[in-house]
Amino acid sequence: MLNALEVFTTVVVGVMVGVEFSVAFVMNRIFDALPDDSGQLGRAHGGRMLGAVMPVWYITSLALVAIWAVAGWQHHGAGLVLTAGALLLLSVLMSILLLVPINNRSKTWAPDNRPADWKQQMNRWDRFHYIRVAVIIAAFALLVAALS
Numbered sequence: 001m002l003n004a005l006e007v008f009t010t011v012v013v014g015v016m017v018g019v020e021f022s023v024a025f026v027m028n029r030i031f032d033a034l035p036d037d038s039g040q041l042g043r044a045h046g047g048r049m050l051g052a053v054m055p056v057w058y059i060t061s062l063a064l065v066a067i068w069a070v071a072g073w074q075h076h077g078a079g080l081v082l083t084a085g086a087l088l089l090l091s092v093l094m095s096i097l098l099l100v101p102i103n104n105r106s107k108t109w110a111p112d113n114r115p116a117d118w119k120q121q122m123n124r125w126d127r128f129h130y131i132r133v134a135v136i137i138a139a140f141a142l143l144v145a146a147l148s
Contacts, residue, residue: 002071009064010143013088016057017133017140023050024133028126037111043122047107051100058095062088065143077146084146087139091132098128 027046031039065085072078102125109118 002068002075005064005068005071006143006147009061009068010140010147012057012064013061013084013136013140013143016054016061017136019050019054019057020129020133020136024126024129040109040111040114040118040122044107044109047103051103051107055095058088058092062092065139077148080142080146084139084142087135087142091135091139094128094132094135099125099132102128 023046028043031042031046033039034042062085065081065088069078069081069085072081102121106118106121106125109115115121
């Protein structure tokens, strides 16, 4: 049963990492290259859509890693799993304190109501997101290492 939990958890976290990596290095670059207001509208829509899904995904990932850490405490790789859990907790705290406030504002913006500094706010969100992506990639790598 522990093996199934380990594999399931690793897949859930891995897919989350893939989505966040794609947002950072693919989708936002595409949005930024679109003409006129299309990019800002795309980011606002993405903020609404992913803003509804990602909190559940992050908390679920953290909970699964915590269960793995407790269930596998006496097994090989427990320290790696615990460290991955700490990194995922850091990513949740980063999200709540740094990224969500910007996202909550930006998902309501349209060309007629966005603030003058909207691009600076998006750049700030991007910088925080790059750091968060690095943190969750490290957590994922630790989970993969704990499997072997």
